[in-house]
Amino acid sequence: MGYELLHIRHALPNYHLLPIPQDFPAATNESLLFISGVLMRAGEELLNEAGALHMDMPSLERDSLYAEILPPGRLPHDIETRKIDNVYETVTLLATEFLNLADQSRILGRIAKPAPDQALNFSSTVNEELLRQLTQRFHNLQSLYDTFVSDTDAEILDRELAILRGHVTVAMHLLQAGTLMAHYFERHVRRAYRPSADASTPLVDPYRLLTALIDYALGFARAYIDPARRLCQTMLKRYVEPGEIEVPIPVYRGFHVRPSTLVSSIVLHYGTEIAVRLDNQVCNAAVPLELFRLNEKINAEKRRYLTAQIQARKLAAEDIDPLQIADAVRRVILTLSEEGLIVVYVQPLEFTEHIGTEDDILLKCVAAEIARLLAEGKIDIHTDVKVRFVGDKRVLEDIRILAENGYGEDRFGNNIPLPPKLSYLSR
16 A cells, blocks of 8 residues: 555656645645554564564664665656557547546445444445456556557647546556555454454554545545546547437337436537437437427327328228227227237227217327327337437447447337446446
8 A cells, every 4th residue: 555655646746637626645645644654553563572572683773674765867758759540549549448437436436434433344335346346447548548649649749648647547546555455444454453352452443544545545536537537528529520320219209218318328428519310300419308309209200100001001091980980990009009010008008988070080080099199108109210310420339339229228118238338328
């Protein structure tokens, strides 16, 4: 833990970090004092134990064994600059991966620190295993940057890349320190608060260790991930590669709550603008309410399509006695269901008791009853209505994957698992 924090303090001036309200250097020094205090007390206890066992102690000055004189200054940065052929792909890859990590890291902000007298009973889903996995992913992202971006012309031309690298690195080291703290608490402190009956006080105070873990390591990791998320969204806007896709509408009731929310979450995840177009109607894909409003036009298209199918099949072409029109309407709708043109969600269907008037024709009555059942959510109409999404290609690719997976629902509205590429939507 101590070496991780010493590394952070030593390298901090070179991380190009965005400002945050908290005093990070002071908090780093405070956590270092806690850790070094534990080491000093452990050393004193070891010396006392050695004296009690009449062990011969070396006469060397202890400070001389650990003194480390660092050379002044830095080596000149004279490595050759490389050229990136496709800056767009490189930047969007880094920014997108960071956004995915940022979403996964939200769980770090959901830990409630216990009261001092309840520290030993502390438990959380954010444990050593989860922190180790998250640390590895940040490490992989740092390696990706160093392999493809470090010492390239892109890094020189876009200063925000170096800022992103600093935030990735400081988050990685903080999470590494947090992993060690979580390990020590779970494996050693909670299991053996006082390792021997003679121990008067523990060398490591549980509450102080949890404070270093939750407030310092995880708290500042989150504090530096948040502004870097906004930075990545800004970078993606600058490197937008425009595109357009056409996808089918959600099978179950069009753009209702779940599919609209998932589409909006994808757009907000990347922070770029995406428009949805259906004929001459255009809406903002980041706003679920605007997607909801598409359903009015979608349902009108569905009804128009179904009317054409009824006419093509001549299902309502016969002359019907006005007294028999209600039965005829039911017969037509049940035929449409049997032929797969409509899906019935409520069984048995309850039809209007008195359908139409003496002056109404059968087709008009069928259309009115279908409109009612559709509005009440008792049936739906299978159509090939499609919408167009326009905007950044990277965002559109995720929307395309979502559409290919039923917008997270089957044809009856039951939730289905999303593919790993969209795992950030489930957090």
